[in-house]
Amino acid sequence: ATNRNNITDDYEISPDALGVGINGKVLKCKHRRTGQKCALKILKDSIKARQEVILHKKACENCQYIVQVLDVYENKFRSQRCILIVMECMEGGELFNRIQQRNDNPYTERDAARYILMIVQAVNHLHKMDIAHRDLKPENLLLTNQSNDAILKLGDFGFAKEGHNEPLPLTSPLFTPYYVAPEILYHNRYDKACDIWSMGVIMYILLCGYPPFFSEGGHTISSRMKNKIKTGDYRFPDAEWRNISSEAKSTIQRMLTVDPVQRITIDGILTSSWLTELTSDRAINMNALQDVETRQQLEAAVASATDDQRRIDDDLDIEI
Numbered sequence: 001a002t003n004r005n006n007i008t009d010d011y012e013i014s015p016d017a018l019g020v021g022i023n024g025k026v027l028k029c030k031h032r033r034t035g036q037k038c039a040l041k042i043l044k045d046s047i048k049a050r051q052e053v054i055l056h057k058k059a060c061e062n063c064q065y066i067v068q069v070l071d072v073y074e075n076k077f078r079s080q081r082c083i084l085i086v087m088e089c090m091e092g093g094e095l096f097n098r099i100q101q102r103n104d105n106p107y108t109e110r111d112a113a114r115y116i117l118m119i120v121q122a123v124n125h126l127h128k129m130d131i132a133h134r135d136l137k138p139e140n141l142l143l144t145n146q147s148n149d150a151i152l153k154l155g156d157f158g159f160a161k162e163g164h165n166e167p168l169p170l171t172s173p174l175f176t177p178y179y180v181a182p183e184i185l186y187h188n189r190y191d192k193a194c195d196i197w198s199m200g201v202i203m204y205i206l207l208c209g210y211p212p213f214f215s216e217g218g219h220t221i222s223s224r225m226k227n228k229i230k231t232g233d234y235r236f237p238d239a240e241w242r243n244i245s246s247e248a249k250s251t252i253q254r255m256l257t258v259d260p261v262q263r264i265t266i267d268g269i270l271t272s273s274w275l276t277e278l279t280s281d282r283a284i285n286m287n288a289l290q291d292v293e294t295r296q297q298l299e300a301a302v303a304s305a306t307d308d309q310r311r312i313d314d315d316l317d318i319e320i
């Protein structure tokens, strides 16, 4: 259900690009009638582009942690058919840039947990819909605004894949199971498991500011780096990791498990002590009570309230 009228009838498109990715350019645009600022992703029409739109639209329904799709147009530019995805404008840009800005002091566990929780909720929403994102990275995680309490949302469904849209569903009676290979049965599980691995890398970077696997020679992936990933060979260097909790490290270890079958699932992360401890409101209140004086006042108040309660109970006993 894409719009066939010309997008420029409804939106004013500004030339400055917000970001250029491998599968599309993102421009700023403004809705003519409402003035709403939006982001516009331009894709050359293809099966892949249409698949991206279908999955992104499906994924963003009822999930505040996925960039909202507002409109989709099918227009011709210079005789090239294009698919145009209009999205809510994420004024905070990419998490990637935010991490780079903080290179000197990475996030505290609480800040990191706040972002991780939003990513986990987005991925949980996808995995429950049997969709694997398959391209989780800080460049595809966008912030609603420049403030520290901005909401983090997942974008770019260019690599996303839906579980059972195999040509012949495995469950159909026409399917003769004798010849199916294990990877076909595993396939979708692997796809979801790779999202967990990527989240492990993102969590590691949020907590220390650098990636767990890197090649000395800069950005190009070297065969040494490939081997480190294949064997799960990474460290928690003391300088940055000494003051980070063992729960955080063990959660990362469960996510950066080489065997996808052994790797923690999204449910495992949602119920992990590290995440629940750091993001439950109790943790946040305790955090607010950081000021010892307030805590002592509160404890004194609780003590006297308990005494009062005891006296009332005692009185009650006498009456009864």
Ligand SMILES: O=C(Nc1cc(-c2cc3c([nH]2)[C@]2(CCCNC2)CNC3=O)ccn1)c1cccc(C(F)(F)F)c1
Pocket (backbone or CB within 6 Å): 018, 019, 020, 021, 022, 024, 025, 026, 038, 039, 041, 067, 087, 088, 089, 090, 091, 092, 093, 094, 139, 140, 142, 155, 156, 157
């Ligand atoms: O990018 C911004 N807003 C934005 C961006 C997107 C967006 C979608 C996609 C991407 N961005 C990229 C493009 C390639 C680079 N990575 C990000 C990957 N794929 C996507 O599908 C969606 C909605 N609002 C923005 C808006 C205002 C200000 C700023 C800045 F922070 F730069 F000032 C950024």
